[in-house]
Amino acid sequence: MSVINSTRSHPATFVLVGIPGMEQAHIWLSIPFCLMYVVALLGNSVLLFTIITESSLHEPMYIFLSMLTVADLLLSSSTVPKTLSVFWSLSKEISFNGCLTQMFFIYFIFITESAILLAMAFDRYVAICDPLRYTTVLTHSVIRKIAMAALTRSFCIMFPAVFLLKRLDYCGHNIMPHTYCEHMGVATLACGDLTVNIWYGLAAGFLSAGLDALFIAVSYASILRSLFRLPSQGIHLKALNTCGSHICVILMFYTPAFFSWSTHRFGSHIPRHTLILLANLYVIIPPMLNPIIYGMRSKQVWEGVTHVFSR
Numbered sequence: 001m002s003v004i005n006s007t008r009s010h011p012a013t014f015v016l017v018g019i020p021g022m023e024q025a026h027i028w029l030s031i032p033f034c035l036m037y038v039v040a041l042l043g044n045s046v047l048l049f050t051i052i053t054e055s056s057l058h059e060p061m062y063i064f065l066s067m068l069t070v071a072d073l074l075l076s077s078s079t080v081p082k083t084l085s086v087f088w089s090l091s092k093e094i095s096f097n098g099c100l101t102q103m104f105f106i107y108f109i110f111i112t113e114s115a116i117l118l119a120m121a122f123d124r125y126v127a128i129c130d131p132l133r134y135t136t137v138l139t140h141s142v143i144r145k146i147a148m149a150a151l152t153r154s155f156c157i158m159f160p161a162v163f164l165l166k167r168l169d170y171c172g173h174n175i176m177p178h179t180y181c182e183h184m185g186v187a188t189l190a191c192g193d194l195t196v197n198i199w200y201g202l203a204a205g206f207l208s209a210g211l212d213a214l215f216i217a218v219s220y221a222s223i224l225r226s227l228f229r230l231p232s233q234g235i236h237l238k239a240l241n242t243c244g245s246h247i248c249v250i251l252m253f254y255t256p257a258f259f260s261w262s263t264h265r266f267g268s269h270i271p272r273h274t275l276i277l278l279a280n281l282y283v284i285i286p287p288m289l290n291p292i293i294y295g296m297r298s299k300q301v302w303e304g305v306t307h308v309f310s311r
Helices: 023-055 062-078 078-089 096-131 131-137 140-166 183-187 195-228 233-266 272-281 285-297 299-310
Strands: 012-016 091-096
Touching: 012 096, 023 062, 023 078, 023 285, 023 299, 062 078, 062 096, 062 140, 062 299, 091 096, 096 131, 096 140, 096 183, 096 195, 096 233, 131 183, 140 183, 140 195, 183 195, 195 233, 195 272, 233 272, 285 299
Parallel strands: none
Antiparallel strands: 012 091
């Protein structure tokens, strides 16, 4: 039995039960999750190593891609190992502070990755709509500032969430029907008023991924408008092909994330095990598929990988 903190009523540990209603299938579910995690680790590691070692890939587009691979590695590694531990019944407990730390890093990395996708959309916008200024606009100094701004924004948005959860009284409730710690999953165990947590979660989602998705849509609308003004059909196809990989990654990142976010808040009729399964998929499927998409669709990346392995 967990020892309860007498001053704040914080449980010493939370017990993660996995996917409620599917306990008998945990072992079988662990197989695809483990395979996807291994593919994500290998794919992103190979892609990151290729970008670092191949001088031909030291361009802004691929520097942003290397940031995306690091974010993918961190996002999957912050959740999947604990999920597998729960599925295999190795360790279902997580300390209160450990739970808040995991929650912070999950959302911190998620918001950072969203900012990286926005930066990649800006990169494509400058490359297609203003190519003559590409090298002067996206300098290494500007890229460093973009990276620092993304990290600073993520920290400022997520740091208050830790204190919003610490202020709650949990009244001895420590059984969490989930595979990892997420903000509302922890908050719903409290016996106090959750209004501030709910509204903060909505505001944080809108001010981060929501605005990023809006700006990405505006960026690609501007790209399409510029392309349609060009007379050559070949230029259209070449430019769209350079954006194809990024568009696929954007759809994979935002679609399951927004679907999971909206169903958690408005999908009261959806079974809980479906919601938790979706929450697990959106932190493992994009990291697994992103390096595959860029490796298959980008000729430069494919040639770089081939060159690295041939050496």
